[in-house]
Amino acid sequence: MNATTQAPVDGRSARWARHREERRAELLDIARHLIHDNGPDVTMEDIAAASGTSKSIVYRYFEDKASLQRALGRSILTSMHAKLLDEMRELESAVGREPDADERIHAMIRAYVETAQRSPGVYRFVTRPSDGLNHFLHSVSRLVATFLPSTVPAPQIWAHGAVGFVEGAVDTWMSEIESRPDPDHPPLTSDQLVIHLVTWLMKGMHA
The missing domain is CATH 1.10.357.10 (Tetracycline Repressor, domain 2)
Structure with a gap:
């Protein structure tokens, strides 16, 4: 694979990594506010609901509590x-x-x-x-x-x-x-x- 074909792949990888990090930070911020408001017994299901996403998506970013x-x-x-x-x-x-x-x-x-x-x-x-x-x-x-x-x-x-x-x-x-x-x-x-x-x-x- 030459440099011409390699560059777009590297660019997409960098954008995906950046997107993943931003999404993780967003979920962490939502979790922090939820725990602040409702206490330490907040569940992963609660975080998923507050994020408008599914529990499986939350587990992609945080494998467990x-x-x-x-x-x-x-x-x-x-x-x-x-x-x-x-x-x-x-x-x-x-x-x-x-x-x-x-x-x-x-x-x-x-x-x-x-x-x-x-x-x-x-x-x-x-x-x-x-x-x-x-x-x-x-x-x-x-x-x-x-x-x-x-x-x-x-x-x-x-x-x-x-x-x-x-x-x-x-x-x-x-x-x-x-x-x-x-x-x-x-x-x-x-x-x-x-x-x-x-x-x-x-x-x-x-x-």
């Missing part, structure tokens, strides 16, 4: 990464130096808590026990490790431990909010939670 869970987790991480980069730049510009450990940890924990608070349904979906959850937490740990200052020893180990701690704490905090607690003993606000988590983790880091 765990695949959808991983895809949503990656999307959340992309947003968190962009937010953290912006915050690090703003901090450095404001104080005229590289952000220190406390500032970095505070920004990372706040980004995580705000993600959970902004869409509890999506957060609950992504953090359901499964391989998808393991993938999400491992990816968050890698992200955290890249933002830790160079002075932190064994950053990967610290990041994995910190993420597990924060994930468990946020899960408990959200459950307390959802259980409609006694108004005389309200749960922590998101700002209070972040400050407590940073304090606990930084004490451990400096021990």
